[in-house]
Amino acid sequence: MQSRTPASRTGRPRNAAADTAILAATRQALVELGWSKLTLGDVATRAGVAKTTLYRRWAGKNELVVDAVAELFDELELPDRGSLANDIEGVVLQFAAILDRPEARSGLMxxxxxxxxxxxxxERIRASIVDRQKRLVLEGRARAQCRGELPSEPDPEEAARTVDLIFDMVAGAVVHRTLMSGKPADAEWVRDFTRVLLLGLAGGTQDTP
Amino acid sequence: MQSRTPASRTGRPRNAAADTAILAATRQALVELGWSKLTLGDVATRAGVAKTTLYRRWAGKNELVVDAVAELFDELELPDRGSLANDIEGVVLQFAAILDRPEARSGLMxxxxxxxxxxxxxERIRASIVDRQKRLVLEGRARAQCRGELPSEPDPEEAARTVDLIFDMVAGAVVHRTLMSGKPADAEWVRDFTRVLLLGLAGGTQDTP
DNA sequence: GAGCTTTCGCTACGCCTCGTAGCGTAATAC
DNA sequence: GTATTACGCTACGAGGCGTAGCGAAAGCTC
Structure with a gap:
């Protein structure tokens, strides 16, 4: 996950439990201290490992926190809730719940x-957080096209652009609402947002549900 | 701007030029060093003032950088370009240009x-950056309603919700596109984005231009 | 002018964190 | 066994933080 796994077959193996302990300690420290007051020495103490062990596995504070935060976003799921609107509302509410946790807020930003x-x-952030969650857009989009809720896009290049656009609009709006405007992305807001987004995507050819 | 103006009528007045010099030095340091490696001692040296003077005017790094970055966003304008689509595209491109500057990227985030x-x-960020720029949404919305491009909303509470929603969608999408996805918010992307947003806002009752 | 008030530049200081080096020990593969 | 790697621990120099204290400068009021 973090630095290297050069197929080192000989020598004492790394303590795998230390990785999860360090990442958990990092999240806990983010909650209690925030990013700026988080120190690697403190994280090492919380995790019960030596500070040098931490430096042997991660290059610095940045990389450690990215890995610790990335695990939070893997909780996101996209259960089939029957309609595109319901699917979007569900995943947006999940995303908002994650951004409600202080370790995600300060760490990610x-x-x-x-x-x-x-x-x-x-690149580390893109690979371990952003691109990983783009799967949600792809899946929801495929479902909606099967249901006939979204037009199918024959041009693969234009389809990729649309996926990127949707992803930036959804994730960006939730992040901005939560962190910049400082207001909760509650059910009412999510409903309004989903309505505007769906109308925009359907090309104005669909009724309001 | 920064700490206090308690109507101190007596004593030596503060050097107003030092404020602008310090804020400019802060932006320059953000460009060259980024947030984490920016030190107040270095900023003081660049600005040609003593470090103690800097601490007398700002409480710390956070407050200083917020003030330095806030000035960047005051450049935003909303010239009347004839249609709501053109107005939105114009201001989004301006916003993207500001976010292209390294001092805005690292400092703001x-x-x-x-x-x-x-x-x-x-609260400082909200007052000096976020709320200040919400004026652009209000102005563009008023213009569009005069042109008949957007329906008028009689309920003031719902209208306020809509303004907040638009603001979060526009600013959030541009920020996410630029900083998270790491791709430029160029003319093509802005056109696609504006099209989706406008279709969503017009309630699906308007043709694609 | 004299006197008062506030700001400024400068130096110095204790405190903390960083990131690394060095050592002895523990755990595994061959 | 031996080689190799990971681990815990201590210690260290380097550098930033934020403050205190000083003398000097720049205004206002009288």
Whole structure:
């Protein structure tokens, strides 16, 4: 996950439990201290490992926090709730619930801030968080096209653009609502948002449910 | 702007030029160093003032960077370009251009990250950045309603909700596209985005231009 | 002008964190 | 056994933080 697994077959193996303990301790420290006051020495103490062990596995605070936060977003699921509107509302509410947790808020935004000056970190975030969750858009879109709720797009290039656009609109709106405007993405807001998004995507050819 | 103006009529007045010099030095340091490696001592040296002077005017790194970044967003304007679609495309492209500047990227996101654990800082961001730019949505919306491009909303409470929703959708999508997806919010993307947003807002009763 | 008030530049300081080096020990593969 | 790697621990220099204290400068009031 973090640095390397060079198929080292010899020597003492790494303690796998330490990884989960360190990542859990990182999230706990994010809750109690936030990003700026989080120190690697403190995380090591919480996890019950030596500080040097932590440095042997992660390059620094940035990489550690990205890995710790990325696990949070793997909880996202997209159960079939019968309609595209219900599917979107469900996943948006899940996403909002994750962003309600302080370890996700401060950790994610701080990592994104650092990634503006660190290409490797940006790629790490993209691979372990952003691109991983794009699967939700792809799945929901495929379902909706099967149901006839969305027009099928023959041009694969244009379809990819649309997927990216939807992803940025959904995730961006929730993040902005939660962190910038500072208001909750509650059921009422999610309903309004989903209505506008669906009308826009359906090309204005569909009635309001 | 920063700390206090208690109508201190007596004593040596503050050097107003130092404020602008400090904020400009902060932006320059953000460009060259980024948030995490920016130090107040370095900013003071760049601005040609003593470090103690800096601490007399700002409480810390967070507040200083918020003020330095807030000035960037005051450049946003909303010239009348004839149609709601053109107005939106114009302001989104302006917003994207600001987010293209490294001092805006790292400074804004880091401040938002810190604000998740600092209520005073969150309020400072809301007042000096977020709420200030909501004027653009209000103005564009009023224009569009005059043109008949958007339905008028009699219920003031629902109208306020709609304004908030539009603001979060526009700003959130651009920020997410730029910083999370790491792709440019170029003319093509802005056109696609505006089309979806407008279809959603018009309630599906309008043709694609 | 004299006197008061506030700001400014400068130096110095204790505190904390960072990231690394070095050592001895533990755990596994061959 | 031996080789190899991981681990815990201690110690260290480097550097930033935020503050205190000082003398000097720049205003206002009288």
């Amino acid at each position: 701080a990592a994104v801030a650092e990634s503006t000056r660190d290409d490797a970190l940006r | 880091a401040a938002v990250a810190e604000s998740t654990r600092d209520d005073a800082l969150r």
